[in-house]
Amino acid sequence: xxxxxxxxxxxxxxxxxxxxxxxxxxxxxxxxxxxxxxxxxxxxxxxxxxxxxxxxxxxxxxxxxxxxxxxxxxxxxxxxxxxxxxxxxxxxxxxxxxxxxxxxxxxx
Amino acid sequence: xxxxxxxxxxxxxxxxxxxxxxxxxxxxxxxxxxxxxxxxxxxxxxxxxxxxxxxxxxxxxxxxxxxxxxxxxxxxxxxxxxxxxxxxxxxxxxxxxxxxxxxxxxxxxxxxxxxxxxxxxxxxxxxxxxxxxxxxxxxxxxxxxxxxxxxxxxxxxxxxxxxxxxxxxxxxxxxxxxxxxxxxxxxxxxxxxxxxxxxxxxxxxxxxxxxxxx
Numbered sequence: 001x002x003x004x005x006x007x008x009x010x011x012x013x014x015x016x017x018x019x020x021x022x023x024x025x026x027x028x029x030x031x032x033x034x035x036x037x038x039x040x041x042x043x044x045x046x047x048x049x050x051x052x053x054x055x056x057x058x059x060x061x062x063x064x065x066x067x068x069x070x071x072x073x074x075x076x077x078x079x080x081x082x083x084x085x086x087x088x089x090x091x092x093x094x095x096x097x098x099x100x101x102x103x104x105x106x107x108x
Numbered sequence: 109x110x111x112x113x114x115x116x117x118x119x120x121x122x123x124x125x126x127x128x129x130x131x132x133x134x135x136x137x138x139x140x141x142x143x144x145x146x147x148x149x150x151x152x153x154x155x156x157x158x159x160x161x162x163x164x165x166x167x168x169x170x171x172x173x174x175x176x177x178x179x180x181x182x183x184x185x186x187x188x189x190x191x192x193x194x195x196x197x198x199x200x201x202x203x204x205x206x207x208x209x210x211x212x213x214x215x216x217x218x219x220x221x222x223x224x225x226x227x228x229x230x231x232x233x234x235x236x237x238x239x240x241x242x243x244x245x246x247x248x249x250x251x252x253x254x255x256x257x258x259x260x261x262x263x264x265x266x267x268x269x270x271x272x273x274x275x276x277x278x279x280x281x282x283x284x285x286x287x288x289x290x291x292x293x294x295x296x297x298x299x300x301x302x303x304x305x306x307x308x309x310x311x312x313x314x315x316x317x318x319x320x321x322x
Binding site for chain 1: 132133135136139140142143144149150153154155157159160164167168
C-alpha cells in the first residue's frame, strides 16, 4: 500500500468505526490494521487529539481485574466524521477526474 | 523485553512532556499490551520505546503549537482542524528548537568537549609514560644484573666475599627486571581496555544527550 492514510483520513476511519460501537485501544488498532497499513503506534496520538478536540469521550470498564479504557464518539465527533467523509469524497472525486478514467485499461 | 521494562523505557523517553500526558500515554500502552493475546508479540510489533515515544513527542509539540494558535474552543470546528498546517508548523518549530538548543548548548558543550579531549589525551600520555618507565627500569635492571653476574667469576679468586655479594646483587636485579617486564605487559595489555572504557563513558554520555534531544 503506497498511499498512507494520515490526518483527516485516519480520523475519519477511527470516528466511523467508533460510530458503530465503542472500542478500546487495542481492538480499534487491530481493526484499522486489518484494512490499512498503519503502525501500531500511530493511533495513540490520533485518539488523544480526537479526545482533546472533544470528538471522543472515554470511560473505563473493569476487565480481567483492571480497567479497560473505552472510546465513545460524541456529537461533535459525528459531525467531524461527516466532514472527513465529505473531504474524502471531494478528494476522491478530484483524483478520479484525472486518474479514475484510466481504470487499469485503455480509454476505448 | 517485559511489559514493565518496555513501559519503564517509554516513561524515560517521555520525561520531557508534562506528567499528565506521560501518564495518559503509559496507561494507553499498558492497556494496549495487556489487551493483546500475546504480550511479547504486541511489544515487538509496537516497535522500540524510542519509536513509540518519537511519535508521541512529535504530536505533543505540534499539538502545543496548534492549541496556542486556536485558543478559543468556540472557534469554527472545520477551521481549527488543519493537520497539514500544524505538521508544517511542527517541522518549522522543530528546526527552530534545534537551532536555539544548539545555540544555548554551544558555550557549554564546546569547553566540555575540549576538557574531555584533554583528559583523554592526558590519560593516554600517563599510560604511555608508565609503559616507557617500566620498560626502561626493566632494561636497566637486566643489564646491571647481567653485568654483575658476568663479573662474578672474574672476582671470585680475588675477593670472594665481594664476588658473592655481586652475584646476589645481579640475581636480585634480574629478578626485579623480570617483575618490571611483567608490569610493562600488564599496563600495555590494560591500555586498550582502559581507553575503551573511557571512550565508552564519554561517547556513551554524548549518545545519551543525543537520545534526550531526539
